[in-house]
Amino acid sequence: MFKLNLKIALRNLWRHKTSSFINITGLAIGLSACLMLMFYVSYEWNFDKQAKDSDRVYQMMTNITDNAGAITFTFNGTTTALGSVLKQAIPEIEIASRLSYGRINLIANGQNSFKKTACFAEPTLFSMYDYHFISGSPATAMANPRSVVLTETMAKTLFGTADVTGKSVRYDDKEDLTVAAVIKDLPENSSNRFDFLMPWSLYTILDPGAREVGWSDFSYLTLVKLRKGASAEAVNSKLGPLLKRYNNGDQQHFMYPLSRLHLYGTFEQGKSVGGAIEQIRLFVILAVGILLIACINFMNMATAKSERRAKEVGVKKTIGANRLSLIMQFLTESVVLAAISVVIAIALIELCFPMFNNLLSIKMDIGYFGFEIWAVIIGLVMLTGLIAGSYPAFYLSSFDPISGMKKKTRSRGFFSVSLRQVLVTGQFCFTVMLFISTIVIYKQIQFIKNRPIGADINALVELPQDGSLKDKYEVFKTMLLRSGAVTSVTHSSVTLSHHGSNFMGITWPGMTKPANDVMFNQVLAGYDYIKTTGIKMRNGRDFSEKLASDSASLLVSASAVKVMGLKNPVGTSVKVFDNQFTIIGVFDDYIWDAPNKSNNPMVIRLDDGVPGTIVMKLNADRSFQASIETINSITKQINPAYPVELKFVSSVYADMQHGEKILGILSNLFGGLAIFISCLGLFGLVTYSAEQRTKEFGIRKVLGASVFGIMRMLSISFIKMILVSICIAVPTAWMLMNKWLGKYEFHTSISWWVIGIAIAGTLLTAILTVGVQAYKTATSNPVDSLKYE
Amino acid sequence: MIKLENIEKYYANKGLKNYILRHVTTTINAGEFVSIMGPSGAGKSTLLNIIGMLEEPTYGLYEFMGENITQLNERKRIELYRNHIGFVFQAYHLIDEMTVAENIEAPLLYKKVGSAERKSRVADMLDRFNIVGKKDLFPNQLSGGQQQLVGIARAVVAQPAIILADEPTGNLQSAQALQIMELFQTLNKTENMTIIQVTHSEANAAYGSRILNLQDGLIIK
Numbered sequence A: 001m002f003k004l005n006l007k008i009a010l011r012n013l014w015r016h017k018t019s020s021f022i023n024i025t026g027l028a029i030g031l032s033a034c035l036m037l038m039f040y041v042s043y044e045w046n047f048d049k050q051a052k053d054s055d056r057v058y059q060m061m062t063n064i065t066d067n068a069g070a071i072t073f074t075f076n077g078t079t080t081a082l083g084s085v086l087k088q089a090i091p092e093i094e095i096a097s098r099l100s101y102g103r104i105n106l107i108a109n110g111q112n113s114f115k116k117t118a119c120f121a122e123p124t125l126f127s128m129y130d131y132h133f134i135s136g137s138p139a140t141a142m143a144n145p146r147s148v149v150l151t152e153t154m155a156k157t158l159f160g161t162a163d164v165t166g167k168s169v170r171y172d173d174k175e176d177l178t179v180a181a182v183i184k185d186l187p188e189n190s191s192n193r194f195d196f197l198m199p200w201s202l203y204t205i206l207d208p209g210a211r212e213v214g215w216s217d218f219s220y221l222t223l224v225k226l227r228k229g230a231s232a233e234a235v236n237s238k239l240g241p242l243l244k245r246y247n248n249g250d251q252q253h254f255m256y257p258l259s260r261l262h263l264y265g266t267f268e269q270g271k272s273v274g275g276a277i278e279q280i281r282l283f284v285i286l287a288v289g290i291l292l293i294a295c296i297n298f299m300n301m302a303t304a305k306s307e308r309r310a311k312e313v314g315v316k317k318t319i320g321a322n323r324l325s326l327i328m329q330f331l332t333e334s335v336v337l338a339a340i341s342v343v344i345a346i347a348l349i350e351l352c353f354p355m356f357n358n359l360l361s362i363k364m365d366i367g368y369f370g371f372e373i374w375a376v377i378i379g380l381v382m383l384t385g386l387i388a389g390s391y392p393a394f395y396l397s398s399f400d401p402i403s404g405m406k407k408k409t410r411s412r413g414f415f416s417v418s419l420r421q422v423l424v425t426g427q428f429c430f431t432v433m434l435f436i437s438t439i440v441i442y443k444q445i446q447f448i449k450n451r452p453i454g455a456d457i458n459a460l461v462e463l464p465q466d467g468s469l470k471d472k473y474e475v476f477k478t479m480l481l482r483s484g485a486v487t488s489v490t491h492s493s494v495t496l497s498h499h500g501s502n503f504m505g506i507t508w509p510g511m512t513k514p515a516n517d518v519m520f521n522q523v524l525a526g527y528d529y530i531k532t533t534g535i536k537m538r539n540g541r542d543f544s545e546k547l548a549s550d551s552a553s554l555l556v557s558a559s560a561v562k563v564m565g566l567k568n569p570v571g572t573s574v575k576v577f578d579n580q581f582t583i584i585g586v587f588d589d590y591i592w593d594a595p596n597k598s599n600n601p602m603v604i605r606l607d608d609g610v611p612g613t614i615v616m617k618l619n620a621d622r623s624f625q626a627s628i629e630t631i632n633s634i635t636k637q638i639n640p641a642y643p644v645e646l647k648f649v650s651s652v653y654a655d656m657q658h659g660e661k662i663l664g665i666l667s668n669l670f671g672g673l674a675i676f677i678s679c680l681g682l683f684g685l686v687t688y689s690a691e692q693r694t695k696e697f698g699i700r701k702v703l704g705a706s707v708f709g710i711m712r713m714l715s716i717s718f719i720k721m722i723l724v725s726i727c728i729a730v731p732t733a734w735m736l737m738n739k740w741l742g743k744y745e746f747h748t749s750i751s752w753w754v755i756g757i758a759i760a761g762t763l764l765t766a767i768l769t770v771g772v773q774a775y776k777t778a779t780s781n782p783v784d785s786l787k788y789e
Numbered sequence B: 001m002i003k004l005e006n007i008e009k010y011y012a013n014k015g016l017k018n019y020i021l022r023h024v025t026t027t028i029n030a031g032e033f034v035s036i037m038g039p040s041g042a043g044k045s046t047l048l049n050i051i052g053m054l055e056e057p058t059y060g061l062y063e064f065m066g067e068n069i070t071q072l073n074e075r076k077r078i079e080l081y082r083n084h085i086g087f088v089f090q091a092y093h094l095i096d097e098m099t100v101a102e103n104i105e106a107p108l109l110y111k112k113v114g115s116a117e118r119k120s121r122v123a124d125m126l127d128r129f130n131i132v133g134k135k136d137l138f139p140n141q142l143s144g145g146q147q148q149l150v151g152i153a154r155a156v157v158a159q160p161a162i163i164l165a166d167e168p169t170g171n172l173q174s175a176q177a178l179q180i181m182e183l184f185q186t187l188n189k190t191e192n193m194t195i196i197q198v199t200h201s202e203a204n205a206a207y208g209s210r211i212l213n214l215q216d217g218l219i220i221k
Helices: A002-015 A017-045 A082-089 A123-127 A152-159 A200-206 A232-247 A276-304 A306-318 A323-360 A371-396 A401-405 A414-449 A473-483 A529-533 A548-552 A558-564 A624-638 A649-655 A658-692 A694-702 A707-742 A752-779 A782-787 B044-051 B074-083 B100-110 B115-128 B144-157 B174-190
Strands: A057-065 A071-075 A093-100 A103-109 A112-121 A133-135 A147-151 A168-171 A175-183 A196-199 A220-226 A252-257 A460-464 A486-492 A520-525 A537-540 A553-557 A573-576 A579-587 A602-606 A613-618 B002-013 B016-028 B033-037 B059-064 B085-088 B162-166 B194-198 B210-215
Touching (some): A002 A323, A017 A371, A017 A658, A057 A082, A082 A093, A082 A220, A093 A123, A093 A200, A112 A152, A123 A220, A152 A175, A196 A200, A232 A252, A276 A306, A276 A323, A414 A658, A414 A707, A460 A624, A460 A649, A473 A486, A473 A624, A486 A529, A529 A613, A553 A558, A553 A573, A558 A579, A558 A602, A658 A707, A658 A752, A694 A707, A707 A752, B016 B044, B033 B044, B044 B162, B044 B194, B044 B210, B085 B144, B100 B115, B100 B144, B115 B144, B144 B162, B144 B174, B162 B174, B174 B194
Parallel strands (some): A520 A602, A553 A579, B085 B162, B162 B194
Antiparallel strands (some): A057 A071, A057 A220, A093 A220, A103 A112, A133 A175, A147 A196, A168 A175, A460 A613, A486 A613, A537 A579, A573 A579, B002 B059
């Protein structure tokens, strides 16, 4: 029976090529979009969940409080002292591990040097992440302070092979380390990634901050792993009283599951309020929505064909078919269709995956050998088949034999027609909403992009100041300026765009509060900072090499002046921590953090010795290409041990909108697909409706109906449905998108033209789709249509 | 085999009863070949549909093989279709997506006949109706007469007690019609199959053993 059903299903597909094409194309695109989004969702969802015990691993978080005790900021930095205190005082904690933030450092095998992500950690880290050791073992990998663990790719990059245990590499052009182990590359979707890992014991040798066990430097991460069955809440409640003994309760810490941090990493008042998960939810809705649109196409086509199928149902019932066997037959048909579509969908995904990865700047691959993936794909086929086939199956199988064979279905078609209208309306609702969202997201991205940065970032390049560039900065600067490649050079403690080195220890004359509770951002800069970056000065002047007193002077941002309430800022003396500084200039605020946020007040201090980033303004009179080559060769000459990493500041700023970019790309892509699938469905429906009414139109034409009149008759009902869906979709989208925009401190508005474009665009596409078919029908010769029967 | 008592069928339209059948009372015994005749609109097809349980009478008693089936649930009705009744239609109503052999096999599938037996019975039918060469063709590749042969083969293959034929030759040329009627006669004579047909044609009616004449819903003879 099943075999016969299968055969009939295939024959049916073959016989009705147009509708099969529409169904399969729609479903294939819908499925591939859905699968692709699902891959992305599962990639994000499985962040930090690869380890066996990942549910027991927690990240220590720190709350920063203001004077009133309210939490102003939550972040994952902790002090060096925290880890061991926790381990000793709280029995539920099985192990604790301190580790450094991943940072880009030099690693070399002889002349082969690369800048890769380095990390320092305590050996206990190995029991939190299930690193797969290719050689070496967790027990011995960190026994010797001067050892290093390489990832497979790192080992191959350095040595060309993964079998490198015992060999020597040079770290940061300073330390010779022995490779103690090689591990498989870390999954892309994990935090705390590194290319090479070094023991904490080495860190304490190299870094004075790490050596000192204290409570004041929040530059380290602490991970803890609880014992089996231990309650995180219980541990969290013990933390407050415990830590009071060590730091008078100034610091509030809490544990947060590491595996949740990636998706729920936005904290307000010390509580997680979401984060990337919101985008993930959006994508799930998008995925399901697109698949539904494709399923609706299938249902609509099936009900449109119902008249023809009704006869078959009637006949089968008289030769002994019961309802169940008919339902099974229709479901088989839709599952077969879904199966064919999924094959095409997988091919499509294969084709698009590299592009997709590229667009989103991630690295996913389809694990064709995983059991889950096939379970998901097969599950999706069954589900799609069932959803798409359910309506036709249950509806058609209910026909009674007599009316089925007599083609009386139209009289009882009221329900089917109205349901079809509901489905089409729903489909276009979703489409119009996507359309509007796409334009709004695009507009917001443009808005942020066009927001004046406040600095002249055109032709501005930056270079990390490491190795010999630290000591030979002056030489480097002189050589660059002499070469003519650049017009101005400066350096600063952080790059122009950075996450802020926030502090509150500033006092100024006329302060009303006992202590400052506004976060200030501090940048240490060398000479020519303002000149190079093009930040606009409001009052006063830049640091000058001619004035020795400038070492005790300060540049402040306009918003800092506002916060301090100074009438004549220039010349005012303020205290930063314990040092007295004189304000010599006020500059306009510029965007140094995410462009959609309003940045906090900022001060710039002169420190010509601090290493960080070198910023250069390219000479506008020469070609950038030539200038960059000059810079490269000069850098290589002065700092041969390090690769040259020159970056355009403008691209750094562009990268900051990564999240929005992903959202923009995905909504563009999938919005477009949704519109395409919906129109495909519409085309199918019009085709069928035209076919059903061929005779009617033939008669009407013989009676003198015009081409336009017939086109209008055929199109008007569809256009009406779309108008209804626009009426529903526009307010909904308006509301949702306003909510979305509200998340950004700087945001654009939804203008009327956005709605106008969406409406016009949808209507135009729909009218074109319907119109083409309607025109074809209307202009056909009436004799042809009247001849048959 | 079939006992009809006072069967009435009407449609109520704005309080007026629109009668299709009135006081139809008759008995059809096993092995009879009955032709229902009458002018258009006399209620012939409705009567056949009621006998075939495709429609329910508004009023009256209907016994099929000694069983009262005036009100019958769906499952029981399908049971009867599978085992006792074969339908032949004027428009053949073959299933377009199935080949000739598959069309003939379909009732056996629903009856859950074993695979080997199905094969042999289908082969038997193809042989008997001289359509072996056509078994892999689809209905739209056959002439009307051939399609009706397949339709009858499909009705007969499940070995029903009774065949209900609604103008089986209505769409056929006279030569083909002759062939079909002779086939019915053979089935009736040799296999003792009960046959009820609706027809317009006196000639066709003559093949039967009895004629029921309907006029305006009444049996007049």
